[in-house]
Amino acid sequence: MIVLLHPRSTRPQNRRFPLAVLSLAAMLEGREEYVIVDGNLDPDPGATIERLAAEHRIELLAVSVMPGPQMVSAHLLCREFKRRHPSVPVLWGGYFPSLYTDATLNASYVDMVVRGQGEETFLEVIEAIRENKTPASIAGLSYKDAFGLHVHNAPRPLRSPNDFPELPYHRLTTPEKYIARTFLGSRTAVHQASIGCPYRCRFCGVVPLFDGRQKMESPIRTAKVLTHLQRTYGINAVQFYDNNFFLRENHTLDLCDRIAPLKLRWWCEGRIDILLRFSDAALKRLRDAGATMIFFGAESGSDETLKQMNKRLRAEQTLELAARIRRFGIVPEFSFVVGNPEDPAGDTRRTIEFIRKIKKLNPASEIIVQHYIPVPHPDGSYGGGDCVRFPDTLEEWASERWVNFVIRTEPNTPWLPRAVKRRIDGFELVVNCRWPTMQDIHLPRWGRFMLQTLSAWRYALGVYQHPFELEWAQQFMNLRKPRFESL
Numbered sequence: 001m002i003v004l005l006h007p008r009s010t011r012p013q014n015r016r017f018p019l020a021v022l023s024l025a026a027m028l029e030g031r032e033e034y035v036i037v038d039g040n041l042d043p044d045p046g047a048t049i050e051r052l053a054a055e056h057r058i059e060l061l062a063v064s065v066m067p068g069p070q071m072v073s074a075h076l077l078c079r080e081f082k083r084r085h086p087s088v089p090v091l092w093g094g095y096f097p098s099l100y101t102d103a104t105l106n107a108s109y110v111d112m113v114v115r116g117q118g119e120e121t122f123l124e125v126i127e128a129i130r131e132n133k134t135p136a137s138i139a140g141l142s143y144k145d146a147f148g149l150h151v152h153n154a155p156r157p158l159r160s161p162n163d164f165p166e167l168p169y170h171r172l173t174t175p176e177k178y179i180a181r182t183f184l185g186s187r188t189a190v191h192q193a194s195i196g197c198p199y200r201c202r203f204c205g206v207v208p209l210f211d212g213r214q215k216m217e218s219p220i221r222t223a224k225v226l227t228h229l230q231r232t233y234g235i236n237a238v239q240f241y242d243n244n245f246f247l248r249e250n251h252t253l254d255l256c257d258r259i260a261p262l263k264l265r266w267w268c269e270g271r272i273d274i275l276l277r278f279s280d281a282a283l284k285r286l287r288d289a290g291a292t293m294i295f296f297g298a299e300s301g302s303d304e305t306l307k308q309m310n311k312r313l314r315a316e317q318t319l320e321l322a323a324r325i326r327r328f329g330i331v332p333e334f335s336f337v338v339g340n341p342e343d344p345a346g347d348t349r350r351t352i353e354f355i356r357k358i359k360k361l362n363p364a365s366e367i368i369v370q371h372y373i374p375v376p377h378p379d380g381s382y383g384g385g386d387c388v389r390f391p392d393t394l395e396e397w398a399s400e401r402w403v404n405f406v407i408r409t410e411p412n413t414p415w416l417p418r419a420v421k422r423r424i425d426g427f428e429l430v431v432n433c434r435w436p437t438m439q440d441i442h443l444p445r446w447g448r449f450m451l452q453t454l455s456a457w458r459y460a461l462g463v464y465q466h467p468f469e470l471e472w473a474q475q476f477m478n479l480r481k482p483r484f485e486s487l
Contacts, residue, residue, distance in 0.1 A: 007070050016190045026167050037052075097114070161217040182441065191225060249282050272318055388413070
């Protein structure tokens with residue numbers, strides 16, 4: 001039996017379909033005996049795996065790992081599993097081991113790492129284990145040789161989602177528990193219609209994995225999957241997890257025409273410059289097809305900073321899109337990476353001024369403020385954070401400091417003065433109280449009014465320091481922060 005483990009990454013009420021392990025399951029469906037163990041659903045995944053080990057011979061434990069809380073869960077589960085079953089190979093894949101491969105292999109309880117897209121690599125690993133062959137020829141794989149040295153095989157070419165089987169949702173224990181109530185709808189599912197991104201922004205964790213490549217699922221297949229989810233599980237909304245949902249206008253319009261009859265409300269991520277190239281008619285068809293909110297990586301209000309980030313975007317384009325998209329009733333969600341190591345204080349000041357311009361043009365715009373966090377890149381750099389020494393063990397990565405670092409919560413960034421960080425955090429709190437996110441469906445109308453009233457004077461006067469009353473108000477109402485990308 002092959003065990004596909006999705007370690008816990010979030011609170012149960014926030015769980016979504018574990019798309020990564022479902023993609024592996026699709027490769028095994030109908031040909032292998034396997035089981036999915038999801039820590040977001042299973043309260044004790046370690047015990048479940050032990051029960052499976054007592055009832056079956058486990059050939060391989062395959063684990064999908066994202067940075068942050070899921071990495072901590074994976075580290076603890078795999079360490080205990082390897083202690084009990086030292087002869088069973090443990091394979092890690094996903095964003096964390098793809099970005100920090102050597103640190104992952106330094107763990108005695110991880111035998112191999114799949115880098116990037118893993119479906120084909122996964123099957124070849126299973127074959128090599130059964131035939132007792134060296135994995136030296138398996139593209140996209142890193143492993144430890146007989147002497148414990150790390151071996152990194154050549155990368156595997158990116159394949160289109162169309163080349164792989166559709167996901168076996170029915171193999172989840174209770175698929176209905178992954179359908180959530182969100183601001184989009186009462187029954188929201190998730191789907192990923194492409195893989196990769198053709199851009200090479202220097203702060204982005206997607207770049208090292210796919211090196212500027214993207215493959216799209218056909219509109220026919222996307223519509224087929226969503227139709228299946230609607231008929232089987234009654235979904236009325238969907239969050240697209242693509243790193244870049246829009247590439248070509250004709251592809252987008254084809255998809256819109258195919259999913260419009262489903263009457264789904266949906267959220268996705270896009271590029272500002274790409275949407276600006278779309279015609280007014282295309283933007284209207286997007287809204288008619290259910291596009292409710294689109295996440296955009298605006299990142300900065302400084303052209304010089306955007307250039308340093310290799311964003312290939314101008315600040316004026318963000319302002320243009322904010323004003324234009326307002327006419328079509330689509331809410332833009334702009335994310336900013338603040339505190340660039342080159343000039344953190346100046347970058348913070350310029351970005352705050354820029355966000356205020358956006359809010360003046362389109363008050364409905366949602367704003368996400370993130371601290372600048374470097375990630376490793378193919379050229380060996382760390383996106384501007386070369387003064388950071390990254391951990392070389394999973395134990396250190398699992399510490400509170402580094403978990404906070406990768407999810408951008410209280411990150412220990414040596415280039416960011418504490419006064420600047422406090423200004424970033426204070427501004428984020430003020431702007432998100434002045435315009436509470438529509439994504440928080442639990443916030444009552446009176447609560448929105450209270451937050452807007454308490455924060456109005458601060459925003460009007462630009463007073464962001466020590467917003468104690470806003471912190472208290474948020475804690476009192478147990479508010480969630482707006483969604484943000486941990487990568």
